[in-house]
Amino acid sequence: MAWTNIILQGALLGGLYALFAAGLSLMFGVMRLVNIAHGDLIVLAAYCALMVVQATGVHPLLSLVAVVPLMFALGYALQRGLLNFTLGHEILPPLLVTFGLSVIIQNALLEGFSADSRRLQAGALETASLRLGDQLAIGWLPAIVFLAAAVIIALLEVLLYRTPLGRAFRATSDDADTAQLYGVGIRHVFALATALALAVASVAGVLLAIRTNFDPSIGPARLLYAFEAVIIGGLGSLWGTLAGGVILGVAQSVGGALDPGWDILAGHLAFLLVLVIRPRGLFPKLVD
Amino acid sequence: MAAAWRIERSTAASRAALFAVALAFAALLALPARGDSGDLRLAVEICYSLALAQAWNLLAGYTGLVSVGQQAYVGLGGYAFFALTVLAGMPPLPSLALAGLVAAALALPTAFVVFRLHGAYFAIGTWVVAEVFRLLLAQMRPLGGGTGMSLPVAVVRDLAQSRGARDLITYYLGLGLGLGTVLLVFFWLRSRQGLALTAIRDSETAAASVGIDNRRTKFAVYAIAAGIAGLTGALAFLEKLRISPDAAFSVGDWTANVIFIVVIGGIGSIEGPILGTIVFFALRALLADYGAWYLITLGALAVAVMLLAPQGLWGVVARPLGLQFFPVQRRLRPLNSPQTAPEAASPGRGD
Numbered sequence: 060m061a062w063t064n065i066i067l068q069g070a071l072l073g074g075l076y077a078l079f080a081a082g083l084s085l086m087f088g089v090m091r092l093v094n095i096a097h098g099d100l101i102v103l104a105a106y107c108a109l110m111v112v113q114a115t116g117v118h119p120l121l122s123l124v125a126v127v128p129l130m131f132a133l134g135y136a137l138q139r140g141l142l143n144f145t146l147g148h149e150i151l152p153p154l155l156v157t158f159g160l161s162v163i164i165q166n167a168l169l170e171g172f173s174a175d176s177r178r179l180q181a182g183a184l185e186t187a188s189l190r191l192g193d194q195l196a197i198g199w200l201p202a203i204v205f206l207a208a209a210v211i212i213a214l215l216e217v218l219l220y221r222t223p224l225g226r227a228f229r230a231t232s233d234d235a236d237t238a239q240l241y242g243v244g245i246r247h248v249f250a251l252a253t254a255l256a257l258a259v260a261s262v263a264g265v266l267l268a269i270r271t272n273f274d275p276s277i278g279p280a281r282l283l284y285a286f287e288a289v290i291i292g293g294l295g296s297l298w299g300t301l302a303g304g305v306i307l308g309v310a311q312s313v314g315g316a317l318d319p320g321w322d323i324l325a326g327h328l329a330f331l332l333v334l335v336i337r338p339r340g341l342f343p344k345l346v347d
Numbered sequence: 348m349a350a351a352w353r354i355e356r357s358t359a360a361s362r363a364a365l366f367a368v369a370l371a372f373a374a375l376l377a378l379p380a381r382g383d384s385g386d387l388r389l390a391v392e393i394c395y396s397l398a399l400a401q402a403w404n405l406l407a408g409y410t411g412l413v414s415v416g417q418q419a420y421v422g423l424g425g426y427a428f429f430a431l432t433v434l435a436g437m438p439p440l441p442s443l444a445l446a447g448l449v450a451a452a453l454a455l456p457t458a459f460v461v462f463r464l465h466g467a468y469f470a471i472g473t474w475v476v477a478e479v480f481r482l483l484l485a486q487m488r489p490l491g492g493g494t495g496m497s498l499p500v501a502v503v504r505d506l507a508q509s510r511g512a513r514d515l516i517t518y519y520l521g522l523g524l525g526l527g528t529v530l531l532v533f534f535w536l537r538s539r540q541g542l543a544l545t546a547i548r549d550s551e552t553a554a555a556s557v558g559i560d561n562r563r564t565k566f567a568v569y570a571i572a573a574g575i576a577g578l579t580g581a582l583a584f585l586e587k588l589r590i591s592p593d594a595a596f597s598v599g600d601w602t603a604n605v606i607f608i609v610v611i612g613g614i615g616s617i618e619g620p621i622l623g624t625i626v627f628f629a630l631r632a633l634l635a636d637y638g639a640w641y642l643i644t645l646g647a648l649a650v651a652v653m654l655l656a657p658q659g660l661w662g663v664v665a666r667p668l669g670l671q672f673f674p675v676q677r678r679l680r681p682l683n684s685p686q687t688a689p690e691a692a693s694p695g696r697g698d
Binding site for chain 1: 407413415460463467471475476479482486606639640642646650
């Protein structure tokens with residue numbers, strides 16, 4: 060029963076990793092842009108939520124009403140004003156510009172909020188749990204996080220495969236030049252993709268900030284988890300990314316149960332194992 | 348149209364540069380006579396930053412291997428040095444050399460895994476590998492676990508009895524590492540393999556089509572860069588006298604700064620990282636009192652350079668003038684009229 064519990068908690072944690080990963084996956088899918096600052100943008104969203112909560116005193120989940128549109132707008136501006144100029148045939152410019160951005164965001168947060176550890180207080184939600192059996196219980200918060208991940212991924216799937224915008228995303232992903240011939244304004248489409256990615260990242264950031272402590276330096280580790288979930292799941296498949304997040308979460312949880320120092324390491328090792336056995340991930344859709 | 352051409356490698360600028368480098372080297376050899384201990388420590392840091400920058404430039408600028416995980420090998424080199432001296436009881440100098448070899452040797456199986464990823468995914472993959480090494484070493488109790496360990500006095504004494512002598516030895520080791528790396532890259536790029544590297548830099552497909560073994564070349568570059576990082580780690584932590592997983596595998600110290608140096612100076616040339624190192628340490632001295640603003644400025648400068656002048660500061664200065672201090676290219680000159688000389692190989696990347 061103890062192991063069932065460990066695996067269940069790990070799987071729920073995987074929902075958070077899938078939320079980290081969905082934005083990264085979307086940006087890569089639409090414009091082949093790997094955003095190294097993704098983790099730091101998640102942390103930035105957490106700090107935005109912190110400011111909203113401190114200013115208004117609302118419940119952290121309610122701060123999403125302000126943080127999501129804010130990050131959406133930031134994403135649009137970031138892509139239109141900066142990242143669009145890095146896209147081309149060379150791999151270095153987008154990589155190094157987002158890397159520079161990551162360092163800038165981390166240090167700006169350090170300057171603004173100090174290195175102190177913060178947390179969003181969510182009241183009773185933090186400890187409330189649902190009993191499933193004698194030794195099995197799931198917390199409401201991890202359950203909500205997992206559900207949020209599943210719902211957001213389902214919505215993204217609907218958006219991608221059932222709407223005109225999704226068609227524009229997919230057409231641009233397949234061949235940006237031809238998409239332009241058919242009247243798709245790719246600069247605008249790219250900006251919308253990043254805006255959407257950061258909107259999802261802001262949900263991830265707020266849920267992260269309720270779940271654990273955060274400080275300006277934790278962004279890169281979130282980027283690595285997001286990246287691992289995407290690669291384990293296979294490029295281009297959002298449900299695969301959710302599966303990848305779950306595998307990563309379970310690996311960390313099982314590793315941590317064996318030895319407290321091994322949780323993160325076990326996740327990384329699971330990722331490397333998938334990379335050696337199935338380099339294209341478990342459910343690949345896109346060819347890099 | 349007889350074959351009235353000759354191949355020119357050195358130029359007036361490069362000959363002048365050779366002279367200047369020789370002068371600078373002589374001045375650096377004499378530095379310990381004038382500078383105090385602090386000056387020497389700064390000089391060592393400049394030297395190993397230059398070595399790391401040249402190695403990263405070889406990786407990213409020539410073979411397109413944009414690694415964000417070079418801290419893996421700096422850390423492994425540092426820990427190998429501590430393990431060899433403290434646990435195995437070896438004398439410091441052979442341990443230093445061996446630490447570089449250990450890092451290079453561990454790079455080969457690692458390359459087998461990370462080379463499955465390409466482009467930006469390769470970059471993040473190398474970062475994951477560095478994290479794996481950091482977390483593994485944090486689990487190793489004999490090497491101090493997560494808190495790290497200090498270099499025992501006996502080992503430090505083994506290097507030299509007096510503090511002054513130790514400063515002198517680390518200084519010359521640093522100088523050797525910095526200059527050695529520049530010379531290694533220079534002579535490598537002038538060799539047959541260097542031609543292959545330049546070809547891969549300009550077009551991987553074209554390089555493969557003329558019979559260059561891209562994969563093998565990449566393995567070699569990755570291992571050499573790891574070896575240089577390993578030597579850097581051994582030297583840096585010999586100087587710091589203390590190692591911990593967080594310091595040894597710091598992405599900021601060992602990779603981010605190095606990337607900024609190369610990007611700001613100019614990627615894909617030998618001169619770029621040298622200029623970048625000078626700019627980096629000048630900026631650091633200038634902004635020393637401004638805390639996090641220093642890194643924000645550095646990051647913004649790197650982003651601006653990448654967008655506005657991808658050839659870096661060296662490209663901005665040297666390209667219009669056709670300057671080249673380290674001649675790694677071949678120019679075809681007609682024997683009679685040197686004015687109308689076409690260029691056989693382009694100095695810049697990607698054009």
